[in-house]
Amino acid sequence: MNLVASSAKANAALHLSGVIKRFGGHEVVRNLDLEVRKGEFISVLGPSGCGKTTVLRMIAGFEYPTTGRILIDGRDVSRLRPDQRNLGMVFQSYALFPNMSAAANVGFGLKIAAMADRDIQRRVAEMLELVGLTGLERRFPYELSGGQQQRVALARALAKKPAMLLLDEPLSALDAKIRLSLREQIREIQTELGITTLFVTHDQEEALSMSDRVAVMNSGRVEQFGTPLEIYNRPATRFVASFVGTLSVLKATLLDPASGSVEVATATLKNLELPQGLARGDHLSLAVRPEAIRFGARKGDAILRGKVTGVGFYGSVIRVRLIVGNETITIDTFNTQLSSPPSRGQDVDISIDPKSMFVMRAE
Amino acid sequence: MIKTMHLLRWICLSLGVAFFLMPLISTAKFSLSLRRDGYSLDAYRYVFADPDFISSFSYSALIALCTIFVGTVLVVPTVYLVRLRLPWLRPVVEFIVLLPLIVPPIILVFGYVRMFSSSSLIPLTGTSRGSDILLICGYVTLALPYLYRAVDTGLQAINARVLTEAATILGARPITIITRIILPNIMVSVLSGAFLTFAVVISEFVMASLLTRPAFGPYIQRVGVAKAYEPAALVILSFFITWTAMGLVQILARFSPPVRRESK
């Protein structure tokens, strides 16, 4: 083992360095570097097929990296078998053993570790209480609902006090309501135990609401690794910006790089923060989040005029679509009882704070 | 270590293959060895020249076709109606279809011989036409599980309920629905059930023998007792028939639509 490396990363619970995974000739994970601190809740977020599961399976030991190293608590585990890594894992399909009761499922890892029966019983009771399933010890998996099964799976993964908890889309197979409550419960338990957790999901809302930090993946690469706030407010790449949250994009032409003024459809916007190296006449894309747009003309903001094409009601939020020039823009506004949303076909003014726009070179 | 495991696996598989191929190879070799001076097709020539072969084989083939026809006519409407309109009868039908597992052919035919003897109310065993009918009925019983399974999965796969509702809305009558819509759509399943039935029935021995029918199974048995090389040729032929029928079932399976769950 490399002592220098291990001492330098002593406080990292998980460290991936230069990890590449090829299946046949196809490179599924490309040169991945990732460092997770002890006790952190990390989400790996990305569209399906981008390699999230493969990363998780390499950490678990079901696949070996083609090149690169995986350190857990400073120990190089790259070539160890799964049963030598002391990890807990929760699968999308629950993967409960169908021939065992809930209690036997939770106690399985302890039994394999040759723990005394009495201790196993105590620990199992403790774990089932933690996930709120006391009283269902003797039920078999086919007698439990999806949410209950997944909680048994969580208890099973945690029973052995693993060094780290891995979850691969654990909520995807569940109903919307249960998904929400279980999401909160998982985070609560994680905080209570202080266990380092890696949570794989394709659902940005899940990732943003649960995690300390989010790694956004796209075709085998981590495009951005940061707090949910950073990911949402300061997306590092075009992909992150478009994958996380909704974006409306307007085409624009640069008028004056010095003052940051650009021409959009019918209006001229000033005081934009521009990327370096742009020249007059360059074509740009202005991206803006739906909640950064207000109705009405406000001083100091960029003001545009458009026609309403659709109004969607989402409870606390009302989502309005309108056309500005040739572009469609999405606007979220809070459903306060005072305001009445615009109706279809109406012409309205909207204001955008220039600071909330992402300016990118047009493709 | 992993390499040896792999090698071991292939060795086990090879042993299995040998066990299953040796009888076929031996029989094939035997069937070609009628002449002392080398391999020849003489055994096959003698078999084909035997009028009893022709008559017994065509008799069994005809009986098999009758079995398939009667079986289909009995099973298709029943499975269809039970699926759509009489679901409460389903357990009963499932039980009837399982009966042949509990009552083997020899017992069934024993019952036939008793119940339809020449001194009974319906003296079917008294005439050869009557015995033919009994044989067909016995074979239909044998084929019931195969036909039922095939048709049932077929109906499930095409989502018969939706098809029927659609056709009813368009004004089709029940008979029209079965013959014009359901049957063509489950033709593949019915055919594969039919081939399976053919394979099972063509060289059946016990029923034909106890009903003293001039069928192919008893014929092979008689030749086997009397001759040395001809039975080998007959075995190869019969294996060839089974193989063809089952091969057709496999090919048909490719054409059938994927199973879609109808309930839940």
Added chain:
Amino acid sequence: MRMPRRTEVSLSEKEVAELGISKPSELPITQRASALRRLDWSALIGVAPFFIFALVMMVAPTVALIANAFVDQQGHLTFGNFADLNTPEVTGAFAESIRLSAASAVLGAVIGLGLALNVGRGIGSTQVRSIVMTFCGVASNFSGVPLAFAFVATLGRLGLVTAAIKAAFGIDIYAAGFDLASFWGLTVTYLFFQIPITVTIMMPAIDGLRRDWREAASILGASSWQYWRHIGLPILWPSLLGTLALLFANSFGAIATAYALTGYAVNIVPILLYAQIRGDVLHNENLGAALALGMIIVMAFANAIYLVLRTRAERWLR
């Protein structure tokens, strides 16, 4: 040609359920009672031929036969037939049949499971697998008289393998006590269909073993052996026991292979029954019926075990 998709023709099942439209098959009990009063007569007429056939050609002959077992030759009710069955010949036949069925079932299930695991799991080749499955489909239907003669050509006195063993090892298996027309000869021959039946039944069960279970076990610290001991085999167990029962019943009722191979040399129940039907060797017609009833009881018992265990296996693997 592929079947055209038809689901879009009407509401899907799920949509129907969501709209709260209940289908006839899912009526609650109280409504079903009134539905019974309004019987679907046209549908009942449609299924009548099937039920008449089942009644006349399946149930009635069997019931009549069973009834005969309780009647003496003068037509009086009696249990004497069963007492009369207690002869060395009959009890010997049952013992031999049970031994033969048990041996061929156990060997067939164990070897078949090994083969299925090997092909389904070990050798990860879909081509090998599909060839094996196709072959098993054929071989499990290749029984009876042709099978017997194929084995005569293989392991008979003049069989190819008999001669090959003699040539290669200098052992005359017949001199060493082997005989195709004996217990072990029959067992080996029966394996030719017992093994493929096992493979065709067990393969779906083996496919039902999900990769997740294996991985979940291994990350909880279990070795490959511990996985099979605690999860893999216990999950396969009901299917395997069920298969065992089915194989047992299958060989218990089989006669053609045994008859073609041994004539009357091996004393097993179906051959005894065959002789009885042909020539009344027991000299009492109703004794034959009692014999048949004994056979039905054994078969029904074995099949009941099979069905119960299959239900359990399906519940687990859903």
